[in-house]
Amino acid sequence: MTTTRLPDKTVERLSQYRHLLMAYSNFGKQHIFSHELAGMLHITPVQVRRDIMLIGHTGTLRRGYDVRDLLKRISKIIDVDIGMKVVVVGVGLMGGAIINYFSGKRSKLTIVGAFDIDPEKVNRVYAGVPCYPADKLREIVRAEDIDIAILTVPPADAEAMTEKLVMAGIKGILNFTTIPLNVPEHVYLEEYNMISSLEKVAYFVKKQKINK
Amino acid sequence: MTTTRLPDKTVERLSQYRHLLMAYSNFGKQHIFSHELAGMLHITPVQVRRDIMLIGHTGTLRRGYDVRDLLKRISKIIDVDIGMKVVVVGVGLMGGAIINYFSGKRSKLTIVGAFDIDPEKVNRVYAGVPCYPADKLREIVRAEDIDIAILTVPPADAEAMTEKLVMAGIKGILNFTTIPLNVPEHVYLEEYNMISSLEKVAYFVKKQKINK
DNA sequence: TAGATTGTTAATCGATTAACAATC
DNA sequence: TAGATTGTTAATCGATTAACAATC
Numbered sequence: 001m002t003t004t005r006l007p008d009k010t011v012e013r014l015s016q017y018r019h020l021l022m023a024y025s026n027f028g029k030q031h032i033f034s035h036e037l038a039g040m041l042h043i044t045p046v047q048v049r050r051d052i053m054l055i056g057h058t059g060t061l062r063r064g065y066d067v068r069d070l071l072k073r074i075s076k077i078i079d080v081d082i083g084m085k086v087v088v089v090g091v092g093l094m095g096g097a098i099i100n101y102f103s104g105k106r107s108k109l110t111i112v113g114a115f116d117i118d119p120e121k122v123n124r125v126y127a128g129v130p131c132y133p134a135d136k137l138r139e140i141v142r143a144e145d146i147d148i149a150i151l152t153v154p155p156a157d158a159e160a161m162t163e164k165l166v167m168a169g170i171k172g173i174l175n176f177t178t179i180p181l182n183v184p185e186h187v188y189l190e191e192y193n194m195i196s197s198l199e200k201v202a203y204f205v206k207k208q209k210i211n212k
Numbered sequence: 213m214t215t216t217r218l219p220d221k222t223v224e225r226l227s228q229y230r231h232l233l234m235a236y237s238n239f240g241k242q243h244i245f246s247h248e249l250a251g252m253l254h255i256t257p258v259q260v261r262r263d264i265m266l267i268g269h270t271g272t273l274r275r276g277y278d279v280r281d282l283l284k285r286i287s288k289i290i291d292v293d294i295g296m297k298v299v300v301v302g303v304g305l306m307g308g309a310i311i312n313y314f315s316g317k318r319s320k321l322t323i324v325g326a327f328d329i330d331p332e333k334v335n336r337v338y339a340g341v342p343c344y345p346a347d348k349l350r351e352i353v354r355a356e357d358i359d360i361a362i363l364t365v366p367p368a369d370a371e372a373m374t375e376k377l378v379m380a381g382i383k384g385i386l387n388f389t390t391i392p393l394n395v396p397e398h399v400y401l402e403e404y405n406m407i408s409s410l411e412k413v414a415y416f417v418k419k420q421k422i423n424k
Numbered sequence: 425t426a427g428a429t430t431g432t433t434a435a436t437c438g439a440t441t442a443a444c445a446a447t448c
Numbered sequence: 449t450a451g452a453t454t455g456t457t458a459a460t461c462g463a464t465t466a467a468c469a470a471t472c
Contacts, residue, residue: 102407171421195227202290
């Protein structure tokens with residue numbers, strides 16, 4: 001089954017639908033309407049229906065979508081069959097918080113290790129995740145078949161570390177540093193710049209204030 | 213000077229241009245071409261020129277843009293004249309990391325306080341930022357004229373806390389919880405869902421692997 | 425039946441990019 | 449001049465939404 005490549009935004013929303021559906025299912029609900037899902041995410045019902053259409057799932061006119069079936073379908077699409085291993089690179093406050101945040105949350109995406117250059121941190125265990133020395137990166141990534149890295153090193157180290165990650169065979173990077181990274185085409189890169197996000201909020205708050 | 217509302221994406225990029233320009237300026241460079249800025253951010257030169265056009269700035273054919281002038285112009289657009297106060301709500305690991313991350317970084321956006329319900333945390337100081345009890349939120353937000361909140365409470369508390377923030381008069385929220393929030397129209401909301409981000413990376417890494 | 429819902433196409437909206445005149 | 453660059457319009461691309469037939 002080779003689904004055509006789903007739009008970026010749809011993939012993000014599928015992950016969010018799943019998150020909500022799991023809560024909903026634990027609540028004992030068996031069916032859900034597109035407008036219910038939409039309401040929770042503040043998007044339109046049409047968008048929900050269209051996303052669900054894109055993954056080839058259908059509901060019923062009477063009761064909407066079967067929660068369990070939809071959950072299964074979404075998981076089939078966005079989950080990895082065997083599971084995928086993730087490492088956190090840079091165990092500062094942010095790296096530590098991220099390890100803690102994900103620890104034990106998702107079953108198919110597991111943080112299996114962390115890396116740091118600080119000898120103080122190396123060989124310690126953070127929320128069940130062992131910290132290795134950065135110079136063993138290549139070795140461990142290859143041996144453990146790790147696919148994804150979350151990058152939380154200081155800005156000055158970001159470029160050099162990215163190069164090492166790519167050389168080691170990492171396939172995807174989630175970048176939390178403020179440095180825009182350079183990666184070859186076969187590596188999927190997702191950047192999150194917290195400063196831009198906050199400045200964007202500030203900009204629109206300011207606009208709002210002026211218009212009033 | 214009422215600039216027409218800039219596109220969301222342009223505002224984000226302006227913040228990124230500024231970040232790069234500051235580094236570039238410290239490097240002693242006085243001028244920069246659109247393709248140089250573009251290269252650093254992996255976008256097209258046209259996009260850079262268009263964004264710069266939208267804020268009404270111009271460069272020269274010979275030397276591109278004057279770094280200092282452009283910096284000033286961008287700051288004029290996205291910065292707040294008087295400065296804007298920010299609080300972090302929820303001083304867990306993530307909240308603490310964010311306080312630390314921003315501390316001393318931006319001059320116009322300052323984290324002036326944090327809130328938590330845990331008596332252990334209240335009245336302590338994190339990276340220079342005092343932590344107040346959550347029930348003083350309204351009082352302090354009003355007294356200090358705080359505009360923006362970064363929300364890092366546990367998922368279960370997200371909704372209730374958001375309501376309190378809105379009631380207290382917060383104008384913008386940067387939401388780091390996995391709960392999609394409900395806010396009135398006059399409050400600007402920016403959500404960041406780390407789990408969706410990571411699952412998106414996993415999805416495209418998986419796709420890549422299959423196609424090969 | 426009347427009302428509510430899904431599934432899907434076509435239209436719209438917003439953002440990016442191609443094309444190119446102007447000019448140093 | 450030839451080459452490189454900016455500024456800007458028009459075209460394109462991608463994502464969202466409006467519209468509506470089908471149907472329980």
